Amino acid sequence: MADPTPTPLAVQLLAILGRDKERLTRIDDYLHGHHDDPYMPAMADDEYRLLAKRSVSNWTPLLVNTPAQALYVDGYRAGDEDGKGSATDLTSPQWEHWQRSRLDARQSAVYKGALTYGHSFTLTERVKGSVLTKGLSALRTAALYEDPANDDTPYCALTVTAWPSGETAGTARMWDGRSEYAVSFKSLDDADGVRVGKGKRHGASECPVTRFAASVDLEGRTVGVIEPMIPLQNRINQTIFDLLVAQTYASVKVRTVTGMAPPVQRDPETGEVVYDEQGNPIPLPINHNAKRFLFAEDPDVRFGSLDETPLGGFIESIDMSIRHLSAVAQVPPHHLLGQIANLSAEALQAAETALSRKIQEFRTAFGEAWERVFRLAAELEGADGSEDFKGEVIWRDMEQRSLAQAADALGKLREQLGIPAKGLWKRVPNVTQTELDEWDELAEDEDSVGQLASALTRATAEPASVTTDSVAVAA
Known part of the structure; x- marks a missing residue:
């Protein structure tokens, strides 16, 4: 500085x-x-x-x-x-x-x-x-x-x-x-x-x-x-x-025709050809689609098409x-x-x-x-x-990870390696820290209840019975 x-x-x-x-x-x-x-x-x-x-x-x-x-x-x-x-x-x-x-x-x-x-x-x-x-x-x-x-x-x-x-x-x-x-x-x-x-x-x-x-x-x-x-x-x-x-x-076929002049506009009254400003005859628009076909009387007319550009190479490049x-x-x-x-x-x-x-x-x-x-x-x-x-x-x-796969893996870790069950809780998929704390409290409650039940069982158990050998008296 x-x-x-x-x-x-x-x-x-x-x-x-x-x-x-x-x-x-x-x-x-x-x-x-x-x-x-x-x-x-x-x-x-x-x-x-x-x-x-x-x-x-x-x-x-x-x-x-x-x-x-x-x-x-x-x-x-x-x-x-x-x-x-x-x-x-x-x-x-x-x-x-x-x-x-x-x-x-x-x-x-x-x-x-x-x-x-x-x-x-x-x-x-x-x-x-x-x-x-x-x-x-x-x-x-x-x-x-x-x-x-x-x-x-x-x-x-x-x-x-x-x-x-x-x-x-x-x-x-x-x-x-x-x-x-x-x-x-x-x-x-x-x-x-x-x-x-x-x-x-x-x-x-x-x-x-x-x-x-x-x-x-x-x-x-x-x-x-x-x-x-x-x-x-x-x-x-x-x-x-x-x-x-x-x-x-360029993704569609182009239809071509050679040797044929398109129809031209004519005056509806006289039937004469209509010319533009440059002196060229004005062609009529051709309505050509999939439902129509072209034909010509002149044998020198040739029809053809230009193939479309394949798009597969572009898609593979992307x-x-x-x-x-x-x-x-x-x-x-x-x-x-x-x-x-x-x-x-x-x-x-x-x-x-x-x-x-x-x-x-x-x-x-x-x-x-x-x-x-x-x-x-x-x-x-x-x-x-x-x-x-x-x-x-x-x-x-x-x-x-699926819960079934995780449960199976955690069970094997518990049984085969002896890892305490509580130490595996964090490996449960998508478990949060709040849930872990809640589980810890529930485990302590269950443990204290289990200890109390065991103590009550021992305190209320009946004393062991004493057996005596019977003596047979001959008449």
């Missing part, structure tokens, strides 16, 4: 937003279907341009939504002094903060922002007496790091709250490790127009903004799942455009490009093509392997970010956990 004072930092952060604006805006356009036009002739007419508009087949939302729909935080396990995570407690301050911030519903937007642009942010702050966490867009937010590749705590961060409009200056909020500042600016690249207000303490010991990065290299650069796929998306659009052109202009997109993006082909015919469970699982590894990578990165959010929230609330570096978030198991 050349100058750690607030104004130069605000200028630098705004310059970062200006530098990345074009790239991030292009990614945002591709996400929402505003793609580059396919190649077409320079003198293309309106019909060509309409076909180009219709050729856009937007696959990028699937690249974001497919992994994002498998990312769902379902609990938090606080670390203990021995480094072992304690059981998840839904009444812990960390989880209460999660629920108060309504992050069950809002977490998806944070993941989708990070997967789309490469990174997104959250802000943890005190609002009207409560500590809340909310997401911040990468299009509006920038952060500075002393070591952007390895630091999870930014030196300072800024988010735009209103863009400049005409003579009205834009506004932003900026945070460093101690204070929050109100910032006004005329444009992202106008350093002289930046004004920074007096700072006020935000209550945390470090910058309260947390970065969620889908992928960070050793240079500190982040990349999402859309930007590398833009060339493949353009290739698909170009092939679909060529398919539409061939389908529109299919191949989508498969390339699937391989590079690590998204199973059946997610994109919708083809699930005669596939066994093992084949489906093998197809999902690459996606599962990718999702696990995202969970590791995003989990570390959520743990920092929980530490910030605990510090602002004055609760335990501000120095808890051993805690971890609990991700919901989103793999689709």
Whole structure:
């Protein structure tokens, strides 16, 4: 950091937003279907341009939504002094903060922002007496790091709250490790127009903004799942455009006839041929369709046809490009093509392997970010956990498995390996932390009832009967 004072930092952060604006805006356009036009002739007419508009087949939302729909935080396990995570407690301050911030519903937007642009942010702050966490867009937010590749705590961060409009200056909020500042600016690249207000303490010991990065290299650069796929998306659009052109202009047979002049218009009164301004006879329109046929008396007339352009090659090319997109993006082909015919469970699982590894990578990165959010929230609330570096978030198991198969597998683990039944509860498909806590309480109730029944049985048992040997008396 050349100058750690607030104004130069605000200028630098705004310059970062200006530098990345074009790239991030292009990614945002591709996400929402505003793609580059396919190649077409320079003198293309309106019909060509309409076909180009219709050729856009937007696959990028699937690249974001497919992994994002498998990312769902379902609990938090606080670390203990021995480094072992304690059981998840839904009444812990960390989880209460999660629920108060309504992050069950809002977490998806944070993941989708990070997967789309490469990174997104959250802000943890005190609002009207409560500590809340909310997401911040990468299009509006920038952060500075002393070591952007390895630091999870930014030196300072800024988010735009209103863009400049005409003579009205834009506004932003900026945070460093101690204070929050109100910032006004005329444009992202106008350093002289930046004004920074007096700072006020935000209550945390470090910058309260947390970065969620889908992928960070050793240079500190982040990349999402859309930007590398833009060339493949353009290739698909170009092939679909060529398919539409061939389908529109060359997908039907063309009937031809040579050696025969078309009938011409004649004056209904005189029967004479009617000529145009250039002196050429005006031909009559020929109503030719599938129900009509042409005939000619002149033996030199020849009828023929021009074959239609086969469309199979275009369709195969589109299919191949989508498969390339699937391989590079690590998204199973059946997610994109919708083809699930005669596939066994093992084949489906093998197809999902690459996606599962990718999702696990995202969970590791995003989990570390959520743990920092929980530490910030605990510090602002004055609760335990501000120095808890051993805690971890609990991700919901989103793999689709039948309950019968899971029950059979868990039963075998219990019988053959001796794993306690309670330790297998979390392996039940789609079980939530609330259900696990309820099961735990029910198990304790059943255990206490069973112990009471056993004690009552022992207390009310009849004393053992004493038998005596009988003595036979002879008469």
